[in-house]
Amino acid sequence: MGPRRTTLTYSSEDVGPVPGDKPLFVYYCKASGKHALTTDCNLANVPRRRTDHALVLDTQAHLVKLYTTDGGTKFLRRKNGAVERQFRLNCGKLPVAYRNDPDGRYLYIMDGALTTYSADDALLGGRAPVPPCILPAGNNKTQVALEIDDRGRMRLVLRVTADFVRVQIKSSISSSGMQEELLELLRGVLGVRLGQMSLQRGESARHKILLIEGLAPDVVFNKLQASVARNPRTLGRSSKHVINTSIVPMSAPEEPAGAAGTGGGPGAADGGAAAAPK
Template sequence: MPKRTTLTFTSEDGPRVDSAKLYVYHCKYSGRHAFTIDADLKKMPRRRTDGAYIVDTNEHTIKLYTTDGGLKYIKRQNGAIEKQYRQNLGQLPIAYKSDLTSPLLYILDNAVTTFSNQNARRAGKLLVPPCITRSDKTGLVEMRIELDERSHRCCLSRVTADVVRVHVTGLMAGDAVHEELFDLISKVLNVRLSQLDIRRAKHNRNRIMTVEGLTPEQVFERLREQLKKQSTAREEKRQRRHG
């Protein structure tokens, strides 16, 4: 019989294979499986230069699902030039080595997440990512949103552990971005505009949106339904184009 494994989801965003203590990481932007490792990345030491996580492959076992991203030269703030032999998922760099003979592998900061929409349900229960929570102060649901500006249309992009990523057509400095964001989220969640509010987060690209009248589970489920609709529409369009 094949070996069975169980994926779990904790409040610290830690889906892993319980029996072997394996942690599964996905590209934060594409959602593709990046690597599996026998350690929690958050507990790894980090480089001072770029905040990358340092994985000693002599001490930890890691299975990469990446491709050769080639050699890149990075100029640091002190003027030094650093070689990076990169590992990519598609066109996106995930990790690199400074020396191909070194056991040290550097995982780029903010490149991967342990959350995957494919593992959002377990034992019939919807597992809500940490970016969608209920505020202890107000009791309202809060969503951490990351904006990708100057897109050709306003739409949802992806839900990760850290953010709900949204494409917007305008510039983040203008009020028009907030207007189209309100319109999009109102339609996706099927709520009135008066049930939504927004404020800026610490990062310029991020916003915190509050939702009145829904639970975190309802918010996440409706976001997932919209992403499925968009995926189906893209596939149908592709089939018509090649049919």
């Protein structure tokens, strides 16, 4: 039996470019949950630096799409007395990666900075980690970040990503009945009363914050995933934005020190002459 693959639907703005049919690995800031990196490399298989245990990603050998901001320059003095300059990359205010040169070949991902979640367990009837877009809000409430597609042929929950639950409605985003239609869709999906739900403004007209009373985040996530699984093949107007990608959970390499010190390939990044300091 060959290896099992799980297919998720992600919008094109979530995953960036697709290199043929290679699987993509999508990583998020462990602290904030923000989308930080999409790559065709499983970070569980890359070497680590001996100095700070950062993961070493060869950007010439792999597709790398960053969703970070400039974190400024940091100078560090190592134990051997050498001073190292890092050009840092942030998710929000937190550094998650750095380079030793702004256009350097090697990207160093800070130890423990990134994580990912997989829908394997949810699609197979088990329990999967709840994505960052679904959070506890106190007082027995759950908060869900919504992204809305309007003027579709059907009312649907299109997909669940780390950043948003994307839904499709029939009416216009600016119509007076938009909120009523949206709440009616989610009432049916979540199996709650209208009085248990309320909508708050989001970052734009297409983004809303849904508050649900009486349902835990994992219950909300499972109900939304079940709704996505029931979708017909044709997803209305939004179907042109949908692509498939495989997502695999990140785990720590078993023997990072040995991998970083052997032969060529990415391991040379930590000890070779390719401008990748120790």
